[in-house]
Amino acid sequence: xxxxxxxxxxxxxxxxxxxxxxxxxxxxxxxxxxxxxxxxxxxxxxxxxxxxxxxxxxxxxxxxxxxxxxxxxxxxxxxxxxxxxxxxxxxxxxxxxxxxxxxxxxxxxxxxxxxxxxxxxxxxxxxxxxxxxxxxxxxxxxxxxxxxxxxxxxxxxxxxxxxxxxxxxxxxxxxxxxxxxxxxxxxxxxxxxxxxxxxxxxxxxxxxxxxxxxxxxxxxxx
Numbered sequence: 001x002x003x004x005x006x007x008x009x010x011x012x013x014x015x016x017x018x019x020x021x022x023x024x025x026x027x028x029x030x031x032x033x034x035x036x037x038x039x040x041x042x043x044x045x046x047x048x049x050x051x052x053x054x055x056x057x058x059x060x061x062x063x064x065x066x067x068x069x070x071x072x073x074x075x076x077x078x079x080x081x082x083x084x085x086x087x088x089x090x091x092x093x094x095x096x097x098x099x100x101x102x103x104x105x106x107x108x109x110x111x112x113x114x115x116x117x118x119x120x121x122x123x124x125x126x127x128x129x130x131x132x133x134x135x136x137x138x139x140x141x142x143x144x145x146x147x148x149x150x151x152x153x154x155x156x157x158x159x160x161x162x163x164x165x166x167x168x169x170x171x172x173x174x175x176x177x178x179x180x181x182x183x184x185x186x187x188x189x190x191x192x193x194x195x196x197x198x199x200x201x202x203x204x205x206x207x208x209x210x211x212x213x214x215x216x217x218x219x220x221x222x
Contacts, residue, residue, distance in 0.1 A: 026063055035051075037049055064083075077094065079092055079094045079095075094114075124211070129206075134206060136217075149189070157192075181210075184209055184211045202222065
């Protein structure tokens with residue numbers, strides 16, 4: 001009974017110590033332990049090596065892995081690549097150690113999660129002619145795209161828009177709303193407007209492809 005009680009006490013102390021808030025030099029709990037490297041204001045900053053349950057060698061910023069480095073897990077898995085605020089973020093390679101041969105995952109990561117072999121931009125702009133100046137903004141989660149074209153003199157104009165993809169189109173006043181959009185979706189936009197000197201007409205075209213699902217606002221100024 002006494003031995004069981006001692007084990008419980010040791011486990012409690014270990015958990016309590018491990019869960020305490022870290023103060024440095026390394027602020028990632030899996031790496032807290034031994035640190036050798038550059039410091040700034042008592043925190044790992046610059047090149048260094050940290051060894052705790054896991055190990056890391058590379059760049060640090062404010063106590064966390066940053067930029068590039070090599071992270072080795074306690075089970076032998078190894079990640080080599082880019083980091084942001086202590087998490088895999090950017091291009092990298094994760095090697096899983098297996099008895100029958102290593103398994104390698106290459107590609108891009110965001111906030112510690114694998115997002116694919118190819119980095120797909122949230123949106124793409126091409127076929128731009130004339131004086132169009134596009135602004136593409138992600139508003140939040142959803143399935144709508146609003147397109148507004150602004151003329152320097154007429155204020156708003158209604159463009160010709162060809163959609164490549166699936167959506168429900170609604171037009172009210174000068175605003176073009178595409179609801180129930182299935183992403184990726186592409187908009188080929190054409191229109192004419194008065195130039196800034198009010199001396200002639202400029203024909204403009206632009207293709208905008210939205211890859212990331214959500215609510216988007218596209219504003220075209222001239």
